[in-house]
Amino acid sequence: QVQLVQSGAEVKKPGASVKVSCKASGYTFISYYIHWVRQAPGQGLEWMGIINPSGGSASYAQKFQGRVTMTRDTSTSTVYMDLSRLRSEDTAIYYCARESSGAGHWFDPWGQGTLVTVSS
Protein backbone atom coordinates (compact mmCIF):
# COMPACT_ATOMS: atom_id res chain seq x y z
CA GLN A 1 0.00 0.00 0.00
CA VAL A 2 1.01 3.61 -0.43
CA GLN A 3 3.04 4.68 2.56
CA LEU A 4 5.17 7.59 3.70
CA VAL A 5 7.51 6.84 6.60
CA GLN A 6 9.28 9.71 8.30
CA SER A 7 12.42 9.90 10.41
CA GLY A 8 12.34 10.05 14.17
CA ALA A 9 11.92 12.88 16.63
CA GLU A 10 14.63 15.53 16.92
CA VAL A 11 15.69 17.94 19.64
CA LYS A 12 17.65 20.95 18.45
CA LYS A 13 19.05 24.12 19.95
CA PRO A 14 18.03 27.54 18.67
CA GLY A 15 20.03 28.50 15.61
CA ALA A 16 20.67 24.92 14.56
CA SER A 17 19.28 23.09 11.52
CA VAL A 18 17.16 19.98 11.24
CA LYS A 19 16.73 17.57 8.35
CA VAL A 20 13.62 15.38 8.27
CA SER A 21 13.27 12.50 5.84
CA CYS A 22 10.18 10.97 4.27
CA LYS A 23 10.53 7.61 2.55
CA ALA A 24 7.86 6.67 0.03
CA SER A 25 6.76 3.18 -0.91
CA GLY A 26 3.93 1.44 -2.72
CA TYR A 27 3.84 3.70 -5.77
CA THR A 28 6.02 5.26 -8.46
CA PHE A 29 8.00 7.83 -6.51
CA ILE A 30 8.59 10.31 -9.31
CA SER A 31 4.93 10.46 -10.32
CA TYR A 32 3.56 12.41 -7.37
CA TYR A 33 4.49 15.71 -5.75
CA ILE A 34 5.24 15.71 -2.04
CA HIS A 35 4.24 18.53 0.32
CA TRP A 36 5.45 19.42 3.79
CA VAL A 37 2.97 20.66 6.40
CA ARG A 38 3.69 21.47 10.02
CA GLN A 39 1.56 21.61 13.14
CA ALA A 40 2.65 23.48 16.23
CA PRO A 41 1.49 22.00 19.57
CA GLY A 42 -2.28 22.32 19.86
CA GLN A 43 -2.43 24.35 16.67
CA GLY A 44 -3.65 23.96 13.09
CA LEU A 45 -1.95 22.94 9.88
CA GLU A 46 0.56 25.17 8.08
CA TRP A 47 1.80 24.48 4.57
CA MET A 48 5.54 24.81 4.08
CA GLY A 49 6.23 23.85 0.51
CA ILE A 50 6.21 21.30 -2.29
CA ILE A 51 8.79 19.26 -4.16
CA ASN A 52 8.54 17.53 -7.49
CA PRO A 53 10.41 14.23 -7.01
CA SER A 54 10.83 13.86 -10.74
CA GLY A 55 12.97 16.91 -11.48
CA GLY A 56 13.70 17.95 -7.91
CA SER A 57 12.26 21.45 -8.26
CA ALA A 58 10.72 22.89 -5.11
CA SER A 59 8.54 25.82 -4.13
CA TYR A 60 8.27 27.23 -0.64
CA ALA A 61 5.80 29.21 1.39
CA GLN A 62 6.90 32.81 1.66
CA LYS A 63 7.19 32.50 5.42
CA PHE A 64 9.96 29.89 5.09
CA GLN A 65 11.82 31.29 2.09
CA GLY A 66 15.53 31.33 2.79
CA ARG A 67 15.27 28.90 5.72
CA VAL A 68 13.84 25.76 4.14
CA THR A 69 15.24 23.45 1.49
CA MET A 70 13.45 20.43 0.10
CA THR A 71 15.38 17.78 -1.77
CA ARG A 72 14.91 14.23 -2.94
CA ASP A 73 16.88 11.06 -3.58
CA THR A 74 15.26 9.01 -6.32
CA SER A 75 17.51 6.02 -5.62
CA THR A 76 15.89 5.58 -2.21
CA SER A 77 12.48 7.18 -2.93
CA THR A 78 13.07 9.65 -0.14
CA VAL A 79 12.39 13.34 0.17
CA TYR A 80 14.03 15.60 2.72
CA MET A 81 13.06 18.84 4.40
CA ASP A 82 15.87 20.91 5.84
CA LEU A 83 14.96 23.83 8.10
CA SER A 84 17.73 26.14 9.29
CA ARG A 85 18.16 28.87 11.88
CA LEU A 86 15.69 27.16 14.16
CA ARG A 87 13.83 29.10 16.83
CA SER A 88 11.47 28.03 19.57
CA GLU A 89 8.45 28.80 17.40
CA ASP A 90 9.57 26.05 15.00
CA THR A 91 8.71 23.43 17.62
CA ALA A 92 6.09 21.38 15.80
CA ILE A 93 5.19 18.10 14.20
CA TYR A 94 6.36 18.09 10.60
CA TYR A 95 4.40 16.00 8.11
CA CYS A 96 5.09 15.00 4.55
CA ALA A 97 2.06 14.27 2.39
CA ARG A 98 1.57 13.05 -1.15
CA GLU A 99 -0.42 15.19 -3.51
CA SER A 100 -3.19 13.55 -5.50
CA SER A 101 -2.77 13.11 -9.22
CA GLY A 102 -4.73 15.05 -11.81
CA ALA A 103 -6.42 18.39 -11.37
CA GLY A 104 -6.94 18.13 -7.63
CA HIS A 105 -4.27 18.84 -5.08
CA TRP A 106 -5.47 17.24 -1.90
CA PHE A 107 -3.09 15.35 0.36
CA ASP A 108 -3.24 11.61 0.75
CA PRO A 109 -1.61 9.83 2.43
CA TRP A 110 0.35 11.65 5.11
CA GLY A 111 3.47 10.48 6.86
CA GLN A 112 3.22 9.68 10.55
CA GLY A 113 4.84 12.99 11.48
CA THR A 114 8.17 13.98 13.01
CA LEU A 115 8.29 15.99 16.21
CA VAL A 116 10.96 18.65 16.16
CA THR A 117 11.60 20.33 19.48
CA VAL A 118 13.67 23.50 19.58
CA SER A 119 14.93 24.26 23.05
CA SER A 120 18.04 25.62 24.67
Add this chain to the structure above:
Amino acid sequence: DIVMTQSPDSLAVSLGERATFNCKSSQSVLYSSNNKNYLAWYQQKPGQPPKLLIYWASTRESGVPDRFSGSGSGTDFTLTISSLQAEDVAIYYCQQYYSTPPTFGGGTRVEIK
Protein backbone atom coordinates in the same frame (compact mmCIF):
# COMPACT_ATOMS: atom_id res chain seq x y z
CA ASP B 1 -3.64 33.78 0.24
CA ILE B 2 -7.13 32.32 0.63
CA VAL B 3 -8.20 32.37 4.27
CA MET B 4 -10.27 29.42 5.47
CA THR B 5 -12.50 29.98 8.49
CA GLN B 6 -14.17 27.09 10.28
CA SER B 7 -17.04 27.22 12.72
CA PRO B 8 -17.69 26.38 15.42
CA ASP B 9 -14.33 25.85 17.09
CA SER B 10 -15.79 22.89 18.97
CA LEU B 11 -18.97 20.89 18.99
CA ALA B 12 -20.39 18.35 21.44
CA VAL B 13 -22.94 15.93 20.01
CA SER B 14 -24.69 12.90 21.49
CA LEU B 15 -23.92 9.48 20.06
CA GLY B 16 -26.17 8.77 17.10
CA GLU B 17 -27.01 12.41 16.56
CA ARG B 18 -26.09 14.60 13.60
CA ALA B 19 -22.99 16.79 13.67
CA THR B 20 -22.68 19.66 11.23
CA PHE B 21 -19.88 22.16 10.91
CA ASN B 22 -18.85 24.78 8.47
CA CYS B 23 -15.97 26.10 6.44
CA LYS B 24 -15.87 29.45 4.68
CA SER B 25 -13.26 30.62 2.20
CA SER B 26 -12.27 34.26 1.71
CA GLN B 27 -12.76 33.85 -2.03
CA SER B 28 -14.51 31.34 -4.23
CA VAL B 29 -12.79 27.99 -4.70
CA LEU B 30 -15.13 27.00 -7.52
CA TYR B 31 -13.21 26.62 -10.76
CA SER B 32 -15.59 27.66 -13.53
CA SER B 33 -13.97 25.66 -16.32
CA ASN B 34 -14.77 22.31 -14.70
CA ASN B 35 -17.43 23.37 -12.18
CA LYS B 36 -15.49 21.77 -9.35
CA ASN B 37 -14.97 23.12 -5.87
CA TYR B 38 -11.32 22.79 -4.88
CA LEU B 39 -11.97 21.87 -1.28
CA ALA B 40 -11.05 18.88 0.88
CA TRP B 41 -11.91 17.74 4.40
CA TYR B 42 -9.59 15.87 6.76
CA GLN B 43 -10.07 14.11 10.08
CA GLN B 44 -7.30 14.16 12.66
CA LYS B 45 -7.47 11.95 15.73
CA PRO B 46 -5.16 12.53 18.69
CA GLY B 47 -1.59 11.50 17.98
CA GLN B 48 -2.30 10.75 14.33
CA PRO B 49 -1.72 12.58 11.05
CA PRO B 50 -4.69 14.02 9.19
CA LYS B 51 -6.71 11.56 7.14
CA LEU B 52 -8.45 12.53 3.91
CA LEU B 53 -12.22 12.21 4.11
CA ILE B 54 -13.62 14.21 1.21
CA TYR B 55 -12.33 15.98 -1.89
CA TRP B 56 -14.00 18.09 -4.56
CA ALA B 57 -16.12 19.29 -1.62
CA SER B 58 -18.44 16.29 -1.74
CA THR B 59 -16.62 13.18 -3.02
CA ARG B 60 -15.96 10.67 -0.26
CA GLU B 61 -12.55 9.03 -0.25
CA SER B 62 -12.62 5.27 -0.70
CA GLY B 63 -13.27 3.52 2.61
CA VAL B 64 -14.78 6.54 4.36
CA PRO B 65 -18.12 5.64 5.98
CA ASP B 66 -21.16 7.04 4.23
CA ARG B 67 -22.25 8.84 7.40
CA PHE B 68 -19.73 11.51 6.35
CA SER B 69 -20.94 13.89 3.66
CA GLY B 70 -19.72 17.17 2.28
CA SER B 71 -21.71 19.91 0.62
CA GLY B 72 -21.51 23.51 -0.47
CA SER B 73 -20.11 25.55 -3.30
CA GLY B 74 -18.19 28.73 -3.94
CA THR B 75 -17.22 30.04 -0.53
CA ASP B 76 -19.44 28.12 1.91
CA PHE B 77 -19.05 24.46 2.75
CA THR B 78 -20.39 21.99 5.27
CA LEU B 79 -19.27 18.63 6.60
CA THR B 80 -22.00 16.49 8.13
CA ILE B 81 -21.73 13.36 10.20
CA SER B 82 -25.21 11.90 10.02
CA SER B 83 -24.99 9.69 13.10
CA LEU B 84 -22.04 10.38 15.36
CA GLN B 85 -20.03 7.37 16.47
CA ALA B 86 -17.49 7.24 19.28
CA GLU B 87 -14.66 6.79 16.77
CA ASP B 88 -15.56 10.09 15.10
CA VAL B 89 -14.14 12.11 18.01
CA ALA B 90 -11.47 14.17 16.25
CA ILE B 91 -10.58 17.54 14.84
CA TYR B 92 -11.84 18.20 11.33
CA TYR B 93 -10.02 20.52 8.95
CA CYS B 94 -11.02 21.94 5.60
CA GLN B 95 -8.40 22.78 3.00
CA GLN B 96 -8.56 24.70 -0.26
CA TYR B 97 -6.41 23.61 -3.16
CA TYR B 98 -7.71 26.22 -5.61
CA SER B 99 -4.57 28.30 -5.37
CA THR B 100 -1.06 28.24 -3.96
CA PRO B 101 -0.41 28.24 -1.11
CA PRO B 102 -2.91 25.59 -0.10
CA THR B 103 -4.49 26.73 3.14
CA PHE B 104 -6.33 25.05 5.98
CA GLY B 105 -9.07 26.14 8.29
CA GLY B 106 -8.39 26.29 12.01
CA GLY B 107 -10.33 23.09 12.63
CA THR B 108 -13.50 22.04 14.45
CA ARG B 109 -13.14 19.74 17.45
CA VAL B 110 -15.94 17.18 17.72
CA GLU B 111 -16.66 15.60 21.09
CA ILE B 112 -19.30 13.35 22.61
CA LYS B 113 -21.95 15.06 24.71
